[in-house]
Amino acid sequence: xxxxxxxxxxxxxxxxxxxxxxxxxxxxxxxxxxxxxxxxxxxxxxxxxxxxxxxxxxxxxxxxxxxxxxxxxxxxxxxxxxxxxxxxxxxxxxxxxxxxxxxxxxxxxxxxxxxxxxxxxxxxxxxxxxxxxxxxxxxxxxxxxxxxxxxxxxxxxxxxxxxxxxxxxxxxxxxxxxxxxxxxxxxxxxxxxxxxxxxxxxxxxxxxxxxxxxxxxxxxxxxxxxxxxxxxxxxxxxxxxxx
Ligand SMILES: C[S@@+](CC[C@H](N)C(=O)[O-])C[C@H]1O[C@@H](n2cnc3c(N)ncnc32)[C@H](O)[C@@H]1O
Numbered sequence: 001x002x003x004x005x006x007x008x009x010x011x012x013x014x015x016x017x018x019x020x021x022x023x024x025x026x027x028x029x030x031x032x033x034x035x036x037x038x039x040x041x042x043x044x045x046x047x048x049x050x051x052x053x054x055x056x057x058x059x060x061x062x063x064x065x066x067x068x069x070x071x072x073x074x075x076x077x078x079x080x081x082x083x084x085x086x087x088x089x090x091x092x093x094x095x096x097x098x099x100x101x102x103x104x105x106x107x108x109x110x111x112x113x114x115x116x117x118x119x120x121x122x123x124x125x126x127x128x129x130x131x132x133x134x135x136x137x138x139x140x141x142x143x144x145x146x147x148x149x150x151x152x153x154x155x156x157x158x159x160x161x162x163x164x165x166x167x168x169x170x171x172x173x174x175x176x177x178x179x180x181x182x183x184x185x186x187x188x189x190x191x192x193x194x195x196x197x198x199x200x201x202x203x204x205x206x207x208x209x210x211x212x213x214x215x216x217x218x219x220x221x222x223x224x225x226x227x228x229x230x231x232x233x234x235x236x237x238x239x240x241x242x243x
Contacts, residue, residue, distance in 0.1 A: 033064045034114045036106065038096055038147060039127035040068030041075050065113040069094045069105065096127075096146060097135055106150055118229055122151040126219075128196060129159035129167065133181055137188045141199060148204035154224045157215065158196040161189055193220060200224055 066089045070076055079091040090109070096102050110117050124147055132140040148154060164183055171178045188195045200206045205228045212221035 031116075032062050032114060033120045034066075034110060034118075035064070035121040035123065036067040036069065036109070036119050036151075037123045037125075038069060039124065039130070040070050040079060040091060041072070064088060065109075066090070067092060067106070067109045069096070069102075071095045096143065097131065097139060099142075099146065102146065110150065117150065119151040121153045121155060122147055124154070124156045126157055126159060128156070128192075129163050132186065132188070132192070133164070133167070137186060140188065140196070141203070144196065144199050145204055148200060148206055148224075148226060152226055152229050153209070154200070154206060154226070155212075155221065156196070156200075156224070157219050157221050158193045159219060160193050161191075163219075164189075164192075197222060 068079060068089060068091045070079075070091075070093065073093045076091050076093040083089055083091065092105055094102050094105050106119070107117075110119065128140065128143070131143045135143070147156070168178060168181060168183065171181065183189065197208070201208065201224075205226055206224040207227050209223045209225045212223055214220055
């Protein structure tokens, strides 16, 4: 049986560090911004960016709309109850790997908030390992395709191989079932971070805009841009915001 993985205890500092880009400032102020956060957990990442700005008017007459989603119903309920901007942030239970339901959710959200049919930014913090362990190498690639679709920018924090080993250790310590979890079955393993980056660039039409360094958890943060959707490049304005 495939079970849940025990949660890691991430600090609020690491959340702030990862979300400083998600307040809409990176992407110009000419239209409302629409973002989604995959695996929002209890909302700390989804709301950390907007918390620094006035979500309903992040720039003159422009709004920021965010969809936070997670497979865990209880976490979504908590996030919804604690939502500081219910008009601008929506939390929704969805399994990102259930492609029919997740696509419908994203398309409907975009139709409600923006006619261009694209998210300005998709954030994915600490979820790649979960997907990889539950869905294997092929599932990880399907996931990367899905998150690269319908978004101009992608901010991703791929989990390195040492996280997989710690997850197994944590599960053993907590006496959780681990028979389903065989790291030996994964063809993508020690160089998983590099493989994720290469796949996004070579198979998903993305380019690296900036390597944003490492979090205090020694995980890389990568900002990528989908080259299918935009003629703009990493302009001086973008570079200035990223400094
Ligand atoms: C380690 S937590 C990361 C939470 C948050 N993004 C952060 O970095 O603080 C991983 C999250 O991914 C969610 N998750 C796992 N598989 C998922 C899936 N197939 N679809 C949506 N969310 C998923 C889990 O419920 C959990 O909340």
